[in-house]
Amino acid sequence: xSLPDPAVADANWLEPDDLYLTRGADVEIDRPIYQxxxxxxxxxxxxxxxxxxxxxxxxxxxxxTVMVVPHPCQCYHGDDLxxxxxxxxxxxxxxxxxxxxxxxxAKDKFALPDLPIETxxxxxxxxxxxxxxxxxFSAPSNWLILPDRVACLSHQGLGLLAxxxxxxxxxxxxxxxxxxxxxxAEWNEAYLMQAWVRRxxxxxxxxxxxxxPKLISGVGLADELTKPYDVRAGAMDVLLELITGQYPxxxx
Amino acid sequence: xxxxxxMRDTRDLWRDVDADPTRxxxxxxxxxxxxxxxRTPATAEVNLWSGLWPVxxxxxxxxxxxxxxxxxxxxxxxxxxxxxxxxxxSSLWNLTSYRFKVEMNYPIDSPPSTDPRPVEGxxxxxxxxxxxxxxxxxxxxxxxxxxxxxxxxxxQRWVAGSPISDIRHGQLIYLHTIAVDVLRRLGPVGATLWWxxxxxxxxxxxxxxxxxxxDRVYQLAAKIPDPEPVVDGLLRGLPVQSDxxxxxxxxxxxxEAWSPYG
Numbered sequence: 001x002s003l004p005d006p007a008v009a010d011a012n013w014l015e016p017d018d019l020y021l022t023r024g025a026d027v028e029i030d031r032p033i034y035q036x037x038x039x040x041x042x043x044x045x046x047x048x049x050x051x052x053x054x055x056x057x058x059x060x061x062x063x064x065t066v067m068v069v070p071h072p073c074q075c076y077h078g079d080d081l082x083x084x085x086x087x088x089x090x091x092x093x094x095x096x097x098x099x100x101x102x103x104x105x106a107k108d109k110f111a112l113p114d115l116p117i118e119t120x121x122x123x124x125x126x127x128x129x130x131x132x133x134x135x136x137f138s139a140p141s142n143w144l145i146l147p148d149r150v151a152c153l154s155h156q157g158l159g160l161l162a163x164x165x166x167x168x169x170x171x172x173x174x175x176x177x178x179x180x181x182x183x184x185a186e187w188n189e190a191y192l193m194q195a196w197v198r199r200x201x202x203x204x205x206x207x208x209x210x211x212x213p214k215l216i217s218g219v220g221l222a223d224e225l226t227k228p229y230d231v232r233a234g235a236m237d238v239l240l241e242l243i244t245g246q247y248p249x250x251x252x
Numbered sequence: 253x254x255x256x257x258x259m260r261d262t263r264d265l266w267r268d269v270d271a272d273p274t275r276x277x278x279x280x281x282x283x284x285x286x287x288x289x290x291r292t293p294a295t296a297e298v299n300l301w302s303g304l305w306p307v308x309x310x311x312x313x314x315x316x317x318x319x320x321x322x323x324x325x326x327x328x329x330x331x332x333x334x335x336x337x338x339x340x341x342s343s344l345w346n347l348t349s350y351r352f353k354v355e356m357n358y359p360i361d362s363p364p365s366t367d368p369r370p371v372e373g374x375x376x377x378x379x380x381x382x383x384x385x386x387x388x389x390x391x392x393x394x395x396x397x398x399x400x401x402x403x404x405x406x407x408q409r410w411v412a413g414s415p416i417s418d419i420r421h422g423q424l425i426y427l428h429t430i431a432v433d434v435l436r437r438l439g440p441v442g443a444t445l446w447w448x449x450x451x452x453x454x455x456x457x458x459x460x461x462x463x464x465x466x467d468r469v470y471q472l473a474a475k476i477p478d479p480e481p482v483v484d485g486l487l488r489g490l491p492v493q494s495d496x497x498x499x500x501x502x503x504x505x506x507x508e509a510w511s512p513y514g
Contacts, residue, residue: 001440003432004384004432004435006432007377029512030512030513080508080509146512166487172487173486173487177425182491184422188422197511202513220465226465231467234465235465237419237423248417250406250420251416252415
């Protein structure tokens, strides 16, 4: 039996226009902090190689670029951003030769091509970068300053990140469409959270609203209570209308 | 008939490809079964060689005409990011055989892709998905439209190629992914029945779609016994996703709702 082609063509590599949702100055300040977000100027400790012999040790901090790694559900606890987020250091590399021709190599890296880097003159330049899964660090989330966010991944980008993480951790592979299905609901939820914040200037109340059963016109049976949380993937348009008062329409 | 493209690279890989169904198998093309006449459905397997080594094997889908087969080959070459392509249809073809030369130039460190799928633009993507969802599930257009929050007419416009919003494109991708996985697990007959068989509280998956509960349909689909979750080394099956649990760990919260405004 031949199956139809996947909804999204499988890929081990995405060009920047497909990898990123937004970059540089286009990153929206009120988009919730999310898996795949890249922040600059995050102070990371340079730990000494030698094992400390005392309980106190001096170390330097290095202003670094990092990528948020955890699944979106692990970034928040209710309406609160988790106090610590796992981040992967991002470094500039000369090329992506180590990824190989099939782009399946360098399993501990995630490519971030054309990542915006702000120059000293305030202009944006594009750099060839990678995030390093092999050097994960648990950073206080308040070290990630929103104006320093330089890139957000697209849904395809999140799917590719999921593929790379699976390969890094388990040497397992999946295709891009399946990987995107892992975060379909959470992908939509980022927009819902952003819409909530735009209306109320805080995420406060969002989780309670999402998990409280209610009558939602057009969802479920006529007299059936539904949690918005349970229809994030399939009825995002309805939920957006409930939050914003505007129903998303189709282009002509 | 000939089609020529601008040549920009000095790395030329010439090889004659001769597909002659009357001979059954040519020196370079194997398994070619091009039907007599341009209207007969036909398939072709074409091996493109560089010296003594094959660099590309292309297997077409069923082609109803030579131009269609030619377009598929063009797509394969484009997918390989060939810097220049020339496909020269010599005048030697007749009703029973086709002869063409393919000149390919691609970056030396790029592997040839044997993926025969044509490169398609974003406009064509949602049109294909919309059409295939209906073909796979056997559901009426009104049900699929309802699942996506639109009328039957809007759904049909998508099938015809009318633009789609990003939101609904994402929903369509989600629904298509579920439908394909149900098809993979159950086969065509089983899949068609599944969509119409009550799954819970007398509601069929089709009913749940019309109620905008596609998330619940995903969960039902993911629980269908999977005879082959790994295909060609890739994990294909949709995973069963558990409900989010709010842990009571005090350390998990900063006790301050997130805000981008400080």
